[in-house]
Amino acid sequence: MMELLAPAGSPEAVIAAVQNGADAVYLGFGDFNARRSAHNFTPEEFEKAVRYCHLRNCRVYVTLNTLVNDREMTAALGAARLASEKGADAVLVQDLGMAQAIRSAFPDLPLHASTQMSIHNLAGAAAAREMGMSRVVLARELNLEEIRCISRHVGVETEVFVHGALCFCHSGQCYLSAMIGRRSGNRGMCAQPCRMQYSLGGRMDDYPLSLKDNCLADRLDALEEAGVSCIKIEGRMKRPEYTGIVTGVYAKLLKEKRRPTPEEMAILEKTFSRSGFTQGYLDGRKEDMHGVRAEQDDDVDELYAEARRGYGSGEMRRVPIHFYTLVKKDERVKAIAFDDDGNRAVAYGPIPERARTQGVTPIFVEEQMYKTGGTPFTVTENLARTDLGLFLSAAEINDLRRKLISEISEKRMMPPERRALTPTPLPENRKPAGEPAAIFQVTTEEQLTPELAELKPNYLYVPAMLMAERFDLVMPFLTGKTVPVAVLPRVITDEETEPVFRTLEKLHELGVNEALVGNMGHVAIARQAGMAVRGDFGLNAFNSRTLEVLRTAGFLSATASFELRLTQIRDLQKPLDTEMIIYGRLPVMVSDQCVIRQSSGKCSCQIPGQLSDRTGSVFPVMKEYGCRNVIYNAHKLFLADRQAELQASGLWGMRLLFTNESARECLEVARSYAGLSDYRPNMVTRGLYYRGVE
Numbered sequence: 001m002m003e004l005l006a007p008a009g010s011p012e013a014v015i016a017a018v019q020n021g022a023d024a025v026y027l028g029f030g031d032f033n034a035r036r037s038a039h040n041f042t043p044e045e046f047e048k049a050v051r052y053c054h055l056r057n058c059r060v061y062v063t064l065n066t067l068v069n070d071r072e073m074t075a076a077l078g079a080a081r082l083a084s085e086k087g088a089d090a091v092l093v094q095d096l097g098m099a100q101a102i103r104s105a106f107p108d109l110p111l112h113a114s115t116q117m118s119i120h121n122l123a124g125a126a127a128a129r130e131m132g133m134s135r136v137v138l139a140r141e142l143n144l145e146e147i148r149c150i151s152r153h154v155g156v157e158t159e160v161f162v163h164g165a166l167c168f169c170h171s172g173q174c175y176l177s178a179m180i181g182r183r184s185g186n187r188g189m190c191a192q193p194c195r196m197q198y199s200l201g202g203r204m205d206d207y208p209l210s211l212k213d214n215c216l217a218d219r220l221d222a223l224e225e226a227g228v229s230c231i232k233i234e235g236r237m238k239r240p241e242y243t244g245i246v247t248g249v250y251a252k253l254l255k256e257k258r259r260p261t262p263e264e265m266a267i268l269e270k271t272f273s274r275s276g277f278t279q280g281y282l283d284g285r286k287e288d289m290h291g292v293r294a295e296q297d298d299d300v301d302e303l304y305a306e307a308r309r310g311y312g313s314g315e316m317r318r319v320p321i322h323f324y325t326l327v328k329k330d331e332r333v334k335a336i337a338f339d340d341d342g343n344r345a346v347a348y349g350p351i352p353e354r355a356r357t358q359g360v361t362p363i364f365v366e367e368q369m370y371k372t373g374g375t376p377f378t379v380t381e382n383l384a385r386t387d388l389g390l391f392l393s394a395a396e397i398n399d400l401r402r403k404l405i406s407e408i409s410e411k412r413m414m415p416p417e418r419r420a421l422t423p424t425p426l427p428e429n430r431k432p433a434g435e436p437a438a439i440f441q442v443t444t445e446e447q448l449t450p451e452l453a454e455l456k457p458n459y460l461y462v463p464a465m466l467m468a469e470r471f472d473l474v475m476p477f478l479t480g481k482t483v484p485v486a487v488l489p490r491v492i493t494d495e496e497t498e499p500v501f502r503t504l505e506k507l508h509e510l511g512v513n514e515a516l517v518g519n520m521g522h523v524a525i526a527r528q529a530g531m532a533v534r535g536d537f538g539l540n541a542f543n544s545r546t547l548e549v550l551r552t553a554g555f556l557s558a559t560a561s562f563e564l565r566l567t568q569i570r571d572l573q574k575p576l577d578t579e580m581i582i583y584g585r586l587p588v589m590v591s592d593q594c595v596i597r598q599s600s601g602k603c604s605c606q607i608p609g610q611l612s613d614r615t616g617s618v619f620p621v622m623k624e625y626g627c628r629n630v631i632y633n634a635h636k637l638f639l640a641d642r643q644a645e646l647q648a649s650g651l652w653g654m655r656l657l658f659t660n661e662s663a664r665e666c667l668e669v670a671r672s673y674a675g676l677s678d679y680r681p682n683m684v685t686r687g688l689y690y691r692g693v694e
Helices: 011-019 043-055 070-085 096-105 122-130 144-153 176-181 217-226 240-256 262-271 300-312 362-369 394-413 464-469 471-478 494-509 520-528 544-552 566-571 595-600 640-647 663-673
Strands: 003-007 024-027 059-064 090-093 111-113 133-137 157-164 213-215 230-233 319-327 334-339 344-348 377-386 437-441 459-463 483-487 514-517 532-535 557-559 577-584 587-591 609-612 618-624 628-632 636-638 653-657
Touching: 003 011, 003 240, 011 024, 011 043, 011 240, 011 300, 024 043, 043 059, 043 070, 043 394, 059 070, 070 096, 090 096, 090 133, 096 111, 096 544, 122 133, 122 144, 122 520, 144 157, 144 217, 144 494, 157 217, 157 240, 176 587, 217 240, 217 262, 230 240, 240 262, 240 300, 262 300, 319 362, 319 394, 334 394, 344 394, 362 377, 362 394, 437 577, 437 663, 459 464, 459 471, 464 471, 464 483, 464 494, 471 483, 483 494, 494 520, 514 520, 520 532, 544 557, 577 640, 577 663, 595 609, 595 618, 595 628, 640 663, 653 663
Parallel strands: 003 024, 003 230, 024 059, 059 090, 090 111, 111 133, 133 157, 157 230, 319 377, 437 459, 437 653, 459 483, 483 514, 514 532, 532 557, 557 577, 577 653
Antiparallel strands: 157 213, 319 334, 334 344, 577 636, 587 628, 609 618, 618 628
16 A cells, blocks of 8 residues: 655644554754745654654654755754664655765665655656665656656656645746745745736736645545555645644545545645645646635634544554463463564563462453553454463553553664764865856757857757757857757656657767756766766756766766855865856746746747736746746846956856847847957846855
């Protein structure tokens, strides 16, 4: 049966989840989990939670699934050490460098790949497996067939979200909260800008980025048939009562192998929903998935109160225990207990006296041993043997039972022995030779002009599909010895892999030998087509260890996260060539939802759309491969006047990212960075390079 994984944003939520049937809970503590605004746990609360859960046969997973900078790495490893020492069953990670560090320092601590890793194809799951992950949490956007393909072939466990909030953007690829308010979703501080109002086609009362909640309660059989190992409920920011109610419904459905009743669906919707529920991603029907939080029902307080009374009134969660008791003449009473996990306890009582009247019987002993009320144990086997004519009081038998339960409990709660080693040292720094490489990245064919080619960039990044269709526009750049690099989409599902691979094969035949990839699941596609790989910003290279992971994986170069401050980029140990985006509208979201269609009312992907927020800022929206949309920042990153600081940052390359600019503006910007003009575009920003993120 699939594991049921419930959210625990507080100690009370742990109780609510466990008492309502969760097989596992996930929780966070400290500054390195993706829900830093939840109550979370102190070290003492965490230890108590682990003991509470393990006593009741419930696993505990710790979320260490944020990006970590170099200065934080020691503290992050300290959190991993605590999780390991106190017996966490696994930790969830996003950061590639942190995953490598944990694996080297605590090799016995299981690792799970967080959904923040943006795993959306079989190759991505396999890459996570090669990095030592024993489970991968799949992207929420996958349909059932894509889930089946990965689950049946990857060779590690898969985990799927079945209930709760849906992000508009692919997890791990959202930078909107960071850009508009310095609160990074990749650092656990998302301000949920997708739940805000935006003008779309002039209607400011719209919520075009707010999706309904996910609910797959009636599809559990299909997920189990697909090979899914674990189903996950979202909601560490929600109240414990929410956790209890939703966990209870799903636990019953799994145990009874059935679909929910109308009454159960009504309870789920009343507990929390946004304009009802959706199964759009699982079914591959991505339209009409939008919704907002409605007014709370008047009777929801009573629903929550009833849930609270349920999990707070005593033990609803019982663990099987077996008792054997032996009462023999002239020997101390001996009792043995064991559970189904191999834990065993032995307790001794007094030497029984001779009975003055009727002696103790096996039935009497067994009746006393059955009295496990108030404990998390239920007696499933209970045998007693007694010699005739002996006396043993009920109090003495009860004392034996209490000793056995205490010892079994301690053994169940005892953390496993795990190694704690010295983590691998930081990588050696590689100083680039000469001036940083000039890199131009274009998005549209109109930007590929002979005039731009005359500036002779060292590298030209072009979307793979565009490059294959209009290679003639790339040719003028090649005469100046510019290296062409095919840019892969940030999201490529297994269904989309074949056309991308064929495109790369065609480009390789034309002499293109390098590809820019923003996801570990795309590396295999590029290499199978004969290309070397460079790392894009989607890999979230936030620390020196991540750069080392990419070097070890054979990348030619990596792109520093644009959520880093410039001083942090300067101080990175750079074991491989490292570049930085120094101009452009930074992509803040990539989504399977089509904002362009919402805006125009029809499929018109070739015509860019736009969103406006309440401040009047305008966010361009452009088509991405697979009918996806990319939302770009309202302001253009501009650092042409900061050349000295950029030069001192130890970079191999500096990238100008052109998105919706005209051909003329691309040329003017490039000339400005080359020192050939003093052009400065309007609506500019320094990005996060001087502000940083929380």
